[in-house]
Amino acid sequence: MSGAPGQELVRFDRVTLTFPGVNGRPAIEVIRQLDFRIETGEFVAIIGPSGCGKSTLLSLLAGYLPPSSGRVLFRGKPIAGPARERMMVFQQPALFPWLTTAGNVAYGLKLKANRGNGRNVQSTVDALLHLVQLDGFAHHYPSDLSGGMRQRLEIARALAVDPQVLLMDEPLAALDALTRRRMQGEVLHIWEKTRKTILFVTHDIDEAVIMADRVIVMAQRPTSILEIEEVRLPRPRRREDPELAGIVRRLSALLE
Ligand SMILES: Nc1ncnc2c1ncn2[C@@H]1O[C@H](COP(=O)(O)OP(=O)(O)O)[C@@H](O)[C@H]1O
Ligand SMILES: [Mg+2]
Structure with a gap:
């Protein structure tokens, strides 16, 4: 088992990530002072403007990149590199x-x-x-x-x-609209059956709100958290639900 539900699984502790400048180009600060935690078993969606650093955030968690400063912790220990967990x-x-x-x-x-x-x-x-x-x-x-x-x-x-966590980087973005909707249900089914923790990056605000327990809204680069929305609606969720539509509208406005 991957720890009890409700236990801290992931923690970003004042994480900054700057890509060094190469060939005379300036360094790019992508993530600035990012702080959040994720609990075992959660389904967390991450949305934010294109190029703000969502994939970079997942790369830090996957262990492909070390933070420039701050700590990325997995079950309380700093991540040292890629691992099957x-x-x-x-x-x-x-x-x-x-x-x-x-x-x-x-x-x-x-x-x-x-x-x-x-x-x-x-x-x-x-x-x-x-x-x-x-x-x-x-x-x-x-x-x-x-x-x-x-x-x-x-x-x-x-x-x-x-693994203990699945890091999903816009996994449904290449699919046609109908298949994409079906796959949203499939991913939820897989999550419910396995109870794996899922971090799900998406461009699609509807998709985030339909699927996730919490939606982390990222700001423009250098990115940090604009807002974390807890979605308390029961599943299965319907797009037509006015409460859901209200959350989507509010998050869309935040990102405009
Ligand atoms: N290896 C890299 N070296 C330099 N800059 C990078 C590298 N990877 C990504 N970037 C830059 O970091 C920013 C964030 O990229 P990324 O995390 O892919 O954004 P997102 O997934 O939110 O669209 C972009 O401006 C991108 O050009
Ligand atoms: Mg990306």
């Missing part, structure tokens, strides 16, 4: 085209199994494909799958190593 899911799934659906999911699992974890690979692959509703597609290749199916496979692959 923190898995990134990208907008363009980075699947292995030469492996089947099952092969893609099994890949990370086998790495993990080789390191002494004795879980049964086949039954875990089956369970994950079932979770993301790809039963029956185990022997298909990624090129045979639709965009939504590929994205679900990418999530199953990330889940195979049993």
